[in-house]
Amino acid sequence: MKGIAYNFFLVAVISVTLGMMWGIQMSATNDHLLSPAHAHLNLIGWVTMGLFGIYYVLTPHAAQATLARIHFWLALAGLVVIVPGIVMAIREVGETLAILGSFLTLASMLVFGWTVLRNGIGARA
Secondary structure, three states: OOOHHHHHHHHHHHHHHHHHHHHHHHHHHOOOOOHHHHHHHHHHHHHHHHHHHHHHHHOHHHHOOHHHHHHHHHHHHHHHHHHHHHHHHHOOOOOHHHHHHHHHHHHHHHHHHHHHHHHOOOOOO
């Protein structure tokens, strides 16, 4: 059965693949204007989502909780809102999505922090 850790890893792999392709495109065109959005895609999408996935593999009882699913959807929403939001802010179209994505990402991290405090790390004996 595919669980919450799998979902986090899947988002991480998709994020890093898109981030690599975006990086290649920026390099090929010598246009690095959107590099802050590219960096957030890689940092939040690849690194943070991957670390969340590792935590849930190491702490399976936390992965079974409803809070883990809430965490996943908040984290995913934050990622898919913040990256285009940063693009829009750089292009001076508006900052609303960047702000909303930032708050969703922060909420996701707060949920994760609570999860770690509540469950510790590792399988329960």
